Amino acid sequence: MPQLRMTGRGLWITALIVPPLAFVALFIVYPIVSAFAYAFFDWQGLKRLDFVGLENFHTVLFVEPYRSWTINAFKNNVIVFFALMVLQNGLGFILAYALWRELPGARFHRIAVFLPVVLSTIIVAYLFKLFYHPLFGVVNITLKGIGLGWLAQPWLGQSGTALGSIIVAQAWHMVGFPTLVFLAGMQRIPSEILDAVRMETESEWVKITKIVWPLVAPSATIVFTLLFVGAFNWFELPYIMGGLDGSPFGSTDVLGLYFYRTAFGNVSAGQQDFGLGSALAVIIFIFIAIVAGVITTRLRAREIQL
Amino acid sequence: MSAAATDYYDRKGLFATLGRDGMLQIILIANTVLMLAPIIIMVFSAFKTTPEIFKSPFGIPDFTQVANFVKIWSETNFLRYLLNSFVVTGASMVLILTLGTMAAYALGRYAFTGSSFILMFFLAGLTLPLKLAIIPLFMLMRDLSILNNQLSLIFVYTAMGLPTTVFIMTGFIRSLPNELEDAARMDGASEARIMWAIMLPLVRPAMVIAGIQNVVPIWNDFFFPLVFIQNDSLKTLPQGLTTFMGEYTTDWGVLFSGLTLSAAPIILIYIVLSKQFIAGMTSGAVK
Numbered sequence: 001m002p003q004l005r006m007t008g009r010g011l012w013i014t015a016l017i018v019p020p021l022a023f024v025a026l027f028i029v030y031p032i033v034s035a036f037a038y039a040f041f042d043w044q045g046l047k048r049l050d051f052v053g054l055e056n057f058h059t060v061l062f063v064e065p066y067r068s069w070t071i072n073a074f075k076n077n078v079i080v081f082f083a084l085m086v087l088q089n090g091l092g093f094i095l096a097y098a099l100w101r102e103l104p105g106a107r108f109h110r111i112a113v114f115l116p117v118v119l120s121t122i123i124v125a126y127l128f129k130l131f132y133h134p135l136f137g138v139v140n141i142t143l144k145g146i147g148l149g150w151l152a153q154p155w156l157g158q159s160g161t162a163l164g165s166i167i168v169a170q171a172w173h174m175v176g177f178p179t180l181v182f183l184a185g186m187q188r189i190p191s192e193i194l195d196a197v198r199m200e201t202e203s204e205w206v207k208i209t210k211i212v213w214p215l216v217a218p219s220a221t222i223v224f225t226l227l228f229v230g231a232f233n234w235f236e237l238p239y240i241m242g243g244l245d246g247s248p249f250g251s252t253d254v255l256g257l258y259f260y261r262t263a264f265g266n267v268s269a270g271q272q273d274f275g276l277g278s279a280l281a282v283i284i285f286i287f288i289a290i291v292a293g294v295i296t297t298r299l300r301a302r303e304i305q306l
Numbered sequence: 307m308s309a310a311a312t313d314y315y316d317r318k319g320l321f322a323t324l325g326r327d328g329m330l331q332i333i334l335i336a337n338t339v340l341m342l343a344p345i346i347i348m349v350f351s352a353f354k355t356t357p358e359i360f361k362s363p364f365g366i367p368d369f370t371q372v373a374n375f376v377k378i379w380s381e382t383n384f385l386r387y388l389l390n391s392f393v394v395t396g397a398s399m400v401l402i403l404t405l406g407t408m409a410a411y412a413l414g415r416y417a418f419t420g421s422s423f424i425l426m427f428f429l430a431g432l433t434l435p436l437k438l439a440i441i442p443l444f445m446l447m448r449d450l451s452i453l454n455n456q457l458s459l460i461f462v463y464t465a466m467g468l469p470t471t472v473f474i475m476t477g478f479i480r481s482l483p484n485e486l487e488d489a490a491r492m493d494g495a496s497e498a499r500i501m502w503a504i505m506l507p508l509v510r511p512a513m514v515i516a517g518i519q520n521v522v523p524i525w526n527d528f529f530f531p532l533v534f535i536q537n538d539s540l541k542t543l544p545q546g547l548t549t550f551m552g553e554y555t556t557d558w559g560v561l562f563s564g565l566t567l568s569a570a571p572i573i574l575i576y577i578v579l580s581k582q583f584i585a586g587m588t589s590g591a592v593k
Contacts, residue, residue, distance in 0.1 A: 009416075012497045016412035017424060020405035020468055027443070027465035028431045034442035046445065095337055098330040105334070111580045112338040115345065118576045118583060120526035122544040123569050126551050127348055130561065136360045138347060172344065177591075180584055184592040204326055222591045233435050236528050240548070256437070263441050264533070274441050281438040288435065 035285070038278035045272065056279035060262075066276070072250050073258040080167055080254065081231035087171035089223055092178030093216075097208065099179070100186045110183075114176035121173065125240035128169035132156050132241075156241060159251035166241045166252055173237075174230075178223040185219030186212060214302070221299035225292050232288050235260065255284050345569070352563035359558045374563035382553075384567065386539055387546030394456050394542055395525045398463035402520055403513055405464065406471030411501055413472070414479030415487075425476065431469035432590075436462070440533055447534055458534040459542070463527070467520040470590060474519070478512035479505070518579075518586025525572060543568055 039056050042049040060066045095113060099106050116124065131137045132155040140152035155165040189212070197211050213220075235256035238246065244261055246253025263277025324332070351359050352374055353367035378384045412418075413425050436443070447458040482505065490500050531545040538549060547568055554560045576583050 009497060010418075013412045013416055013418055016408040020409035020472070021424065021427070023401075023405060023461070023465045024428060024431050024468050027446070027462055028434065028436060028439075028469075029427075031436070031439035031442040031446060032434055034445075035439045038441055046448070091337075094333065098334045101327060101330055103327055103331050103334070105331075109334045109338050110584070111577070112341045114580070114584055114587075115573070115576065116341060117587065118522055118572050119569055120528070120544045120547075120572075122526075122528050122547050123565050126547065126561070127344055127565055130558065131344065131347075136363075136558070138363045141363055172340070176341075177588065180588050181591045184588065219591070226591065229435060233437055235437065259438070260440075278441055281441065285435070285438050 032285075035278055035281050038274060039282045041275055043274035046274070048274075052275070056275045057283065060276055060279050060283070069250075069253070069258055070280070073246070073253045073255045076163060076246075076252065076254050077232050077234065079163065080170075080234055081228060083164070083167045084171060084174075084227055084231055085224075087167065088175050089178045089220075089227055091171070092175050092223070093182050095175070095179040096182035096186060097212065099183050110180070113179050116173050117176040119173065121236040122240060124169060124173045125237050128165075128172075129156065129241050132165055157248060159249050162242060162248060162252045166237050169241065170234075170237050178227075181219050181223050182216055185216035189215045217299065217303040221296060221303065224299060225296050228292055228295055229288055232256075232284060255280070259284065345573070348562055348569070349566050351558065352566040354559055354562075356556070356558045359562070374559045375567070377560055378564055378567060382550055382564075383538060383541075383546060384550065384564065387541055387543045387550075388567075388571075390456065390540060390546075391525060391543040394459050394463070395521060397456075397460045398467065398524050399517060399521055401460065401464040402467035402471055403517060406468050406475055406516060407506070407509065407513065409468070409472045410475035410479050411505065414476045414482075415501075415505070425472070428469050428472040431465070432473065436466060437529055440529075444533055453534055454536050454540065456535070456540055459527075459530055462530050462534075463520075463524045467524065470519055471516040474516045474589060475509060475512045479509055482508055514582060515586045515589050518582055519589055522572070522583070522587060 038048075040051060040053060042052045042055075060070055099110055099113075131139050134140060134152075134154040134157060137155075139155065143149060143152045153161060155161050193211065193215070197207055201207060233256055234254050238252045238254055238257055239260075242248075242252030242257075244257060246257055259277060259280045262273055262280055265272035347363065350365070350367050351363070353369050353371050354365075355371075355373070358365070358367070409424075409428065413421050443462065444453070447453045450458075452458045452461070486504050487500055490504055495503075526544060527542075528544040528548075531542050535541055535545065538546075541549065547564065550564050551561060554564070
């Protein structure tokens, strides 16, 4: 690589690097750093008032009604994360394993499983909202058609089923992503290892748990971490399907909605509070950073270098 | 099939009859049906009247019946939203690829003090969830007086797209051979000319990957327009869709055709370029 010799070249490099750097500094780094600062002030609308120390944090964590709202939203995020771990990543692993066999039609199946991933979340949200309609939605019509009419219910309209129904829509939307990441991981397993295993055992189960699963560990690290970050940033689907208040009765409320509502207000409350909103953002941010860090290091440790 | 074989298969369970590959094939077919059914129902319903949808939601429609689409064309702002999405996505992509290539070229081709620190700075942007910084971003856009202006979207998307682009392209540019460059430098070509005429034509494959990885989330984004844009004539497609769905709540034929129209551009491009899409969108997660 050529070394820097003259100022002309230095200028040239500066000209190349400064504009992109400026964009990232102004629109990513500066806002994130400011988000931390905002949380320590009292706000009235768009006007910053006094420095209040940790009071905003104290309010959202310990003062009612914020305390119950925070706990409820957090609890729902945890449910979303674990449910998607099974429905999205678990199913993704099985599908990847099936695709990996290169059976007839594998190419077509691969394209089909990834198709929903390219759709806008808003399209998916509205589509499933129509499908879940109590009277005319295809979900209930199908259940009645196959003699399971007693299962038909207002999926999004009752606390017991609303969150689960939105999670299913999310899994449909995104299952193709972990599938293809796992598939890429499996395709990197050297064929000598597989041949050796085939001589040792007939059992499919042993092959999956002892060979394939450990060897796709790097893929697992990535999809687990991304799912975690995504689950705790979840916003669009519950926003469209459950509404900004997490209806019904907060059963679909998640931290993303709660943060947005606190910061920018909603139709019913109308109040916007940048101080409390920023405190929530900082708490969510730190939580995501710490847990994602732990997940990544923990999972990295069990990865095997080939 | 011989009698003995039939007898054999009769005695065994489902797994033995189908074999492992048979089971896997059934899983794949079932999954593909589940993946495609919602999209097919959506497209079919787009050609039906609302009573037809309620009466036979799975029936094959008369595809010459395009009244729903005519209604969208003549009565809504749909084309405006579509056009806005093209403008915002197009401008963001031009900026991302231009600025991303500039940074990646500097980082990948020249050794200079602080280059690894600058690369780290870009990569930090990869992992930060920018949604959580929406309050300061909102204030920043207000101070720049570009709230309710598509520039706010273009700038945020550009900044969000740069980390992945710089990451993908720096690696690629670094791997290019030095010979051509050195020969041109001997001949007295300027650095700018070397970059433009010799190196840039070689980095196109990386640009395609970086481009696809960014174009899909930008085209589909809903969150930033929700906060930055109020004016209906400036809305992008996902955001406009919420306005539209709110206006036609009971006209399901129109709702489904609106969804179909919004999904159509990206589905068609995906079907043609599925390989590049899959490679591009998983490139961050597959090393």
